Amino acid sequence: MPEDTLFAEVLDPRNRADPYPIYARLRRTPVARQRDGAYVVSTHAAIRSLLFDPRLSSEDLPPSRRPPTGNPLKDWLLNPIKNRIANAHRPLIFRDPPDHDTLRGFVMSEFTIARVNDLHGRVAALVDGLIETCRGRDTVCLVDDLSYPLPVAVICDLLGVPEQDEPQFHAWATRLATALEPDARRDEEARRATVETFDAIADYMRALIRQKRRQPADDMLSGLARRGTRDRPAMGDVDLIATAVLLLVAGHETTVNLITNGMLTLLRHPDELARLKADPERAPRVIEELLRYEPPVHFRSRKTLGDIAVAGATIPKGAPVILLFAAGNRDPERFSEPDRFDPDRADIQHFGFGGGLHYCVGAPLARIEAEIALVALCRRLRDPKLLADPPPYRPGASLRGPENLGIRIAGIL
């Protein structure tokens, strides 16, 4: 298999359950040019150096840019307005400094330590309630029963999105997360669907923000929507909507994979499951090793602003770059026995939350949710066994995780 088509194999759904052998082949060429001109970076050292390189840009054609309708009159009448809005929809994940830093500053000022840590009790109560609903059954469908509803409830709480509205944007969130996948961004049909979804979710957010301004509550959206003062300027409305959508989608589509991949990994390593059950203090180590071993996000795309020499290769200016985090996490140059799940490793320095200036804003929240959920699952599910291994996977190659995870249980403790 030539190395310039290996990334196409990563995207192939047939390899979703175990992409790691392909990653190992990719690492033989740390910077591998693909046939479509993209450069895939797969070793720990090369990814690390690029994450801190200011010549690597996250600015990109927004996935929401409205494609031509095919009717020139309609394009002329409708699209300039819609395009102006869609083109301005560039959440901070697709921005470079200084704009990125300003937007991230707004988010961090609301994502306070107190607000995040106050969620402990709420997360524990949610986890207990969700596990309780499985009582009397002999199987748990982990994604539907816990991994999906938990982070959704938490992000809705944190942002101040009414939970009864959740079914409405469940499909929107999935659609927008799919738009991050490389395939979806090239396909015109998929782009059209993304734009329509974005219009719908943006309308919803606009109305919600209006309501938060009328009746502010103690939530992130109220804080972000607060009118600016001379000393404390506010975020513009377009950025505010983009930020709210980003946080909502991130809350829907990432932690679900951390929890599900986590339980799958523990069920594949029953000794580790037993150790976590006996000693919940092991949870932080288990979570960090999970973020290395089965991360929720496998890769992210960037673009070069200049020629960059890295790992013996030169990536030319203007080239798309794929930082294959999940491959760097299994780099034998960096980790001994990288394919072994071992929470007792002394040095788990992973790319599970990315790195550099785009490091996951929600990392502390994801850690709290995963820790409470996995400890509770290990302690309360009696004699859990996987129903299918490997389980069916969701389509995404980047935001990768099981579609569902059937677990046979002997009861709930």
Added chain:
Amino acid sequence: MRVVVDLNRCQGYAQCCYAAPAHFELRGHEILFYDPAPPETARARIERAEQACPVRAISVEPAGLAEEDAP
């Protein structure tokens, strides 16, 4: 228990501040202040901070050992 942070490694990710807010504090986005000798009762939180550090800048040592090393 003795906590040592390699401030040359620290990149200001602030993950320790979320994990153990009483013992780590980031001032002005990049200057980390921390408690070098937290009480034994804080061990779980300190270990969370140690594990969560994206650059592995935090190390936790038994108090006795570190005191012997001190000049």
